[in-house]
Amino acid sequence: MVQKAHIDLAIIGSGPAGLAAAVEAKRLGLRDLVVFDRDEKPGGILRQCIHAGFGLDKFKEQLTGPEYAHRYLKMAEAEGVDFSLNTTVLEMDKDRVLTVVSEQAGLRQYECGSIILAMGCRERPRGAIGIPGTRPAGIFTAGHAQRLINMEGYMPGRTVVVLGSGDIGLIMARRLTLEGAQVKAVAEILPYPSGLVRNVVQCLHDFDIPLLLTHTVAEVHGDRRVQGVTLVQVDDQWNPVQGTERRIDCDTLLLSVGLIPENELSKVAGVSMDSRTGGAYVNDYFETSLQGVFSCGNVLHVNDVVDNVSSEGESAAHGAYLRVEGRMPDMTSMVSLQGDETIGQIVPHRVSGQKDTTLHIRVKRPMSKLTLRVGDGFEKKLPFARPSEMIWVTVPKEVFRNAGAPIMVCCEER
Amino acid sequence: MREAKNLICVTCPKGCEARVWAEEGSVKVKGKICKKGKSYLEQEFREPKRTLTTTILTQDSRLKRFPVRTSGPIPKKDLFRAMDYLSSVKVRPPVKASDVIVRDLLQTGIDVIACDDLME
DSSP states (O other): OOOEEEEEEEEEOOSHHHHHHHHHHHHHTOOSEEEEOSSSSTTGGGGGOOSEEEOTTTTSSOEEHHHHHHHHHHHHHHHTOEEEOSEEEEEEOTTOEEEEEETTTEEEEEEEEEEEEOOOEEEOOHHHHTOOBOOOBOEEEHHHHHHIIIIIOOOOOSEEEEEOOSHHHHHHHHHHHHTTOEEEEEEOSSSSOSSOHHHIIIIIGGGTOOEETTEEEEEEEOSSBOOEEEEEEBOTTSOBOTTOOEEEEOSEEEEOOOEEEOOHHHHHHTOOBOTTTSSBOOBTTOBOSSTTEEEOGGGTSOOSOHHHHHHHHHHHHHHHHHHHTTOOOOOSSOEEEEEOTTEEEEEOSEEOSSSOEEEEEEESSOEEEEEEEETTTEEEEEEEEOTTSOEEEEEOGGGGTTOOSOEEEEEEEO | OOOOEEEEOOSSTTOOEEEEEEETTEEEEESSOOHHHHHHHHHHHHOOEEOOEEEEEESSOSSOEEEEEESSOEEGGGHHHHHHHHTTOEEOSOBOTTOEEESSGGGSSOOEEESSOBOO
16 A cells, blocks of 8 residues: 655646746745656756757846756755656546656655646657658657757767758757768758747758758668658648659658647546647646646647746746635636637637736747737737747736637737 | 848847848848847858857766857857867866856857756
């Protein structure tokens, strides 16, 4: 029989979301909290993201991933945050009981006043996008290659093709080039790059790496090791255009084809999920469909800026604090938000109208000179919007009050 | 006199494009560019600079690489020379984040600093 301990708050994951949540919860006055992480050091994916660009919002300077994590760790240390490292959370149930295991302490269970889900995301693997061809060694997800190079000290290959122009793919194209590899091309199936403009310029243009838009991998060649890939142009239905195939010799193929929130624990517990974000449905306090269970950061929806992940962690900590203290406002009259065909995703999904609320919106396609409307009472003019850059817009609480039907969110080009 | 270049401004996420060239000793920028963008593009045309972030060898740790960066931007043309130089640098614990690992990298006046703590 495993003995159950009680804690006020459990935070699952010690990446940027979990660290910010822990620091904020302590500052609000929650004493009894534990941060669980399966890794041996806190920091999550930040530890391998050695490039700069973190912290512009939170610290007003450009930090690298390890520096950003280091600052939060120092804050967590100062607040006396308790970490349970090398510890895997095996299960969470709907009554907020966590089952965890570690080599040092074996199997343990915790009854938790609140739980904050901050598990982050995983990379979409080759199997999820169905690339034809053989199955040789030399195919890596971009983040895996990042860990090998930046932490473990291995070069994944010498001549490289990158599929996908997400930020990690672009950053790894530069990293591999600086470490002496030859990156022959970055192929992107969409007609525009998925990553930030800055990364297209400073990771590709700086090193004359060609970016092939509306291209994908038609075939992988090689028996034991990758010997090359065939790239092909695609039409607007993503069908290959006959006659545009070209073979590029390489020993490595890097995949940067999207991230998937890691929600296995949430699903087993019965948390309601949004199929578009891959994360939980949450309200404006970041509370999921299970009372007392909160979700923030990349396990909720994939963010593009780490500072935003930290801010979500803080908001979730605030919600968890209110729940533990029994001070959560009345949440019975919530309104749901619904996007029109221009909107890819919106978080939060339901709003109480108890406070001004920041909406996190991703548009479906690039737009310029647009007006963003929330219900009847709010609009904001934006010079441009792109799927790669999430829009953060704070909407006054009055907009959500006395609005029975779902509130429509839409974008219109002027 | 260097020839005209089409450059993309990266001071904000908008990514405006401009044509930049040198004329009578000064740098000209043509395009719908804000004030901040203009000074970035002039610098980018004269001498592009980048902050280098990379890793160096650690003495003994289980993870073999330790993250470092230049304390400020260095000329873009020096990036590969800097990588080459840093490939032979080893870090010895204890080190604290922001400690100087290499002083005055390649006479650029810029240091290489630690991005994390490294304990013994």
